Amino acid sequence: MKKKFLSVLLALCMVAGTATASPEQMIVQAAEEDIVDPVGDDLRYGNYQYQVQQDGTVMITKYYDDETTSIVIPSEIDGKKVTRIWEYAFSSCSNLVSVSIPNSIDTIGESAFSSCKKLTNITIPNSIDTISRGAFSNCENLTNIVIPNSVKCIEKNAFSGCYSLTGITIPDSVTTIGNSAFSRCYKLEDIQISDATYDIGWEAFSATAWLSAAFDNDDPYIILNHVLIEVKGDKSITNFTIPDSVTSIAGAAFRGFNNLTTVTIPDSVKYIGDYAFNQCTSLTNVTIPDSVIGIGEFAFYSCDNLTNITIPASVMQIGDAAFYGTTWLDNEAKKSPFVVINNILIDGSTASGNVNIPNTVTYIAGHAFYENKNITSVTIPSTVTQIGAYAFNECGNLKSVTIPTSVTKIGAYAFSSSGLESVTIPASVTAVDEYAFSECPNLKNVVFLNPSTKFVYWRVFADSPNVSVSYGDQDQNTDNNSTKNNNNNGQKIIALSTIKSSVTSVTYTGKAQQPAVVITDTTGQTVDSSNYTLTYSNNKNVGQATVTATGIGNYTGTLTAVFNIVPKGTNLSKVTVKKKSFLAKWKKQSAQTSGYELQYATNAKFKGAKIKTVKKNKITSIAVKKLKSKKKYYVRVRTYKTVKINGKSMKLYSNWSKAKKVKVK
Structure with a gap:
């Protein structure tokens, strides 16, 4: 994501x-x-x-x-x-x-x-x-x-x-x-x-x-309306001067140019796009001209040897993790727990304990405190207007945060997977992005002081099982974490307890799939579907899909179940026998597949069967040799797709086709 x-x-x-x-x-x-x-x-x-x-x-x-x-x-x-x-x-x-x-x-x-x-x-x-x-x-x-x-x-x-x-x-x-x-x-x-x-x-x-x-012309690069789209040729160039007709560098224009040691950016450029120089590992110095006003996310990410960067005062926005993985940022973080550029806090990775963000900061950039396990509380000054995406993501020991009335927006995943226990969202906040407080196991009390704050509920608190949301008084002092008005109108709140998908796997159809679920509450009772909403994600393509249930009304909590979407199968079209061998052919199934497996055995139940793997879905036949003469064989085929689930590569298989029986010569 x-x-x-x-x-x-x-x-x-x-x-x-x-x-x-x-x-x-x-x-x-x-x-x-x-x-x-x-x-x-x-x-x-x-x-x-x-x-x-x-x-x-x-x-x-x-x-x-x-x-x-x-x-x-x-x-x-x-x-x-x-x-x-x-x-x-x-x-x-x-x-x-x-x-x-x-x-x-x-x-x-x-x-x-x-x-x-x-x-x-x-x-x-x-x-x-x-x-x-x-x-x-x-x-x-x-x-x-x-x-x-x-x-x-x-x-x-x-x-x-x-x-x-x-x-x-x-x-x-x-x-x-x-x-x-x-x-x-x-x-x-x-x-x-x-x-x-x-x-x-x-x-x-x-x-x-x-x-x-555009590739057919003789120019060494492709420019569309003054935007440098792409540099032609291989990535072995060592230096490059961007034409002064360019006003913007498109996303990933130089991504992976590992031999690029110098680049000259003219003062005509106003914007450097996302990933523009990502993984330019040989870059050591970069001068950003005064004309630049915006630098996109991950723009210089993983430029390992980048030690000197000149960032002018004209830069008004610095993207998420724009300079992460550079020697320059590492050195800056050693000098101060807060790396602030033009009032933008871009890094707080070395901060610890009870953190008071400097009042010169107006914006907390995405990933600023990402995975900082050493901070326990954060006080955000009244100069800050926005909290970027992933700003405090994975801050497992962060228990409290003070959000001032100056803040108007909280970015996606901003406090996801943190240790927050309670939080008050001031009335000034008009938008909270998706998953902002997701996967916070200790988060119990959340008070919104503005009932009109807009957010997608299930996404904001996804997988935060103990959270209870209430709406307070807009006139209430917001620069604290009070949960004064969290009374839920005196109604009894029941927590969702378990969720089980009706199926463990479904077959890919090209359409979003939504199998039913069974949900119980903490009393062991089955919860009626009117008491929760269901949201499905990654539920179209082959892979692991997720269904998330979020309690509504008197029911609270968020539960998640998974099910697999397996590839569509294929059928054997012909098995041609030869001397001590056979040639199997099947119908091509290229949609959401990586390849095929052919299984053959001397018994109908496929005990002791052997498998041949075809690693390309364009290949629709395989010869099986060194078989026993005059022997009957049972043959079937299935598709598979290699996917990543929980960071690990694994294969998901279709059902086997109907078997064909052949007798080799």
């Missing part, structure tokens, strides 16, 4: 208003992310499943007619305005050809229309400012996209795999295009894009006709 903080990229995605602004204005005007808690039960309206959100509007969570070819999404349901389309809501509509999205919709969730392979065109409503990650990915027949001037950010993989797309016009409002946004749009050759788009992620246009044509 990506460890993101409030970088220039995020600021651009969230900035309010419709007028095109300069990069400087985009950073200064960054607004809070608008995340709303789906607090209601799942309801039905025709084929639509929906939930009523905190603000009284409707979010569509699923559409239940996989055979439909045309959909007109309503602007109202039961008198309530429809404003959101949730993750994967229409992804199972494999026959969908056309869809009309009303202007009431302000958010289209992750992969909402992914794999709608028959969808031919789409008009994004002008109420949308961000096209979410994977929103229209793998829409193979999508030939026409209309993107309105309201859109400012196109997130990663938004249109990846749209094979039939030949042209795209990016309006002036768009400043950010995420990683792989248009990757694998093989026919895409006409890209109309304005100079306003300066933050382009890595591989944004990989495997497109446009990029192939």
Whole structure:
């Protein structure tokens, strides 16, 4: 998962208003992310499943007619305005050809229309400012996209795999295009894009006709609208001077250039993208010119020998872990427990005990205290306005934090896996990002002093089993961790205890899968489904999927169960016998597979069977030799995919095919 903080990229995605602004204005005007808690039960309206959100509007969570070819999404349901389309809501509509999205919709969730392979065109409503990650990915027949001037950010993989797309016009409002946004749009050759788009992620246009044509010219690099997209040739170059026509360095432009010892950045450059110089292990000195205002996440990460860096006062944002793994940062951390650059706290790895962050700090960058096991409490000064993603992640001994009324946003995973026991979120905080307080086993009392604080509940407290959330008085003093109003209206609170998935594995279908679960509470009683919400993750592709249950109403706690998604199987098409051997052939199954296993034995129950492994899913036959003449053999085949589960590589297998019996010559 990506460890993101409030970088220039995020600021651009969230900035309010419709007028095109300069990069400087985009950073200064960054607004809070608008995340709303789906607090209601799942309801039905025709084929639509929906939930009523905190603000009284409707979010569509699923559409239940996989055979439909045309959909007109309503602007109202039961008198309530429809404003959101949730993750994967229409992804199972494999026959969908056309869809009309009303202007009431302000958010289209992750992969909402992914794999709608028959969808031919789409008009994004002008109420949308961000096209979410994977929103229209793998829409193979999508030939026409209309993107309105309201859109400012196109997130990663938004249109990846749209094979039939030949042209795209990016309006002036768009400043950010995420990683792989248009990757694998093989026919895409006409890209109309304005100079306003300066933050382009890595591989944004990989495997497109446009990029192939750009490689065919004689230039040593590829520049799109003053953005340095890629440097051609191998990665053996030792020095490079960026042309003074470049205003932005795209994500991963120099990533892995291990022999690069010097790079000259001209004063025309305003933004250095995510991972731009990541793993440039031979770099020793870098001078960032006064023109640069933003440095993306992991920009110089793992530049092991980088010892001297000049960072000008013009830099207003420094990305998550931008300089981690450099000798420079290690040396700076030895000088002071707080490495502060232009009022941005980028590192507190050597701090310990009761920490008082300096009042010169205005922003705590992502990963600032990551994995610091030596801090026990943190007092954040009233100068700080935002806490970046992963800022205090894995701080296992951190028991308390004081969040001042100046803070407006808490980033994703900010306090995840910490030792926090209680926390008060001041009324000034209007947004809390996903998993901000997840996996906090000691966290019991959380008080939100602003009932309108927007967050996705199950994500914020995922796997924090003992947490109890209440809402206090906005006028209450917020610069402490009081839980004064945590009375839950006098109702008895019952904790969820166990969760069990109805299946241990399901077969890959290309669609999101949601097997049922059985949940019990601490009294041993089975909990009715009306008392919890279920959220599934990683539940589409082959691998280990997760289902998370979060108690609602009188039920509290978060439980997680897992189930495996195994690859789809195949069948033997033919087994040809030869002298003391046979040739087995099977049907190709390339979707979500790594290869095949062929099993053969001299008995129908396959006792003492032997296995041949084919490590490429493109190969659909194998010869088995040195067999016993005139002997009968039973043969079957299955697919497998190698995946990582809990950091370890393992194979997940399909069911075996029907066996064929052959007698070798």
